[in-house]
Amino acid sequence: MKNNTVFDCSIIDMSKVHTESGNITVVENGPNIPFEVKRVYYLYDVPGGEVRGGHAHYELEQYIVATSGSFEVILDDGVNRKRVFLNRPNLALHIVPGLWRELDNFSSGSISLVLASHTYSEEDYIRDYSEFKNIVSQ
Incomplete structure (x- = not known):
């Protein structure tokens, strides 16, 4: 597993183009994403108080966007820990x-778009927090 910290994560401004008929943000492999996107999924209709995620990845990188x-x-x-x-x-x-990640405090009607590397x-997931702590402490 890579030895990253929460400080290696950052907010990326993918920029937006404003026109009279609305805004557009373009996401492309290379120009504004440092990895090749191999999977796209989104979370929606998450009930109030629910927490999503609760895992870490050995290799996977993600861009998460509140669309x-x-x-x-x-x-x-x-x-x-960082929120x-x-x-x-x-x-x-x-x-x-x-890094271990969890998503919570979803507003009504929120949609979380995830772009994955x-x-x-399943072999890339660590789903048990105690196991995660043991791995990163080595």
Whole structure:
């Protein structure tokens, strides 16, 4: 597992183009994403008080975008914890590998778009927090 910290994650402004008929934000492999997007998914209709995520990845990188509404992402590297509030569709949170992440405090009607560097692989997940803590402390 990569030895990253919560401080290696950052908010990326993907920029927006404003026209009289609305805004557009373009997301492309290369120009504004440092990895090749291999999977895209989104979370929506998350009930109030529900927490999503609750896992870490060995290799996967993600961009998480609040395309509608707002939510918070909790990042944990085993030592430090950081909360990031997302509520703008032109801003993405770049999450590097090796961090525990949870999403919570979803507003009504929120949509979380996730751009991922790998296709789904259960072997890339760490789903038990105690196991995660043991791995990152080595």
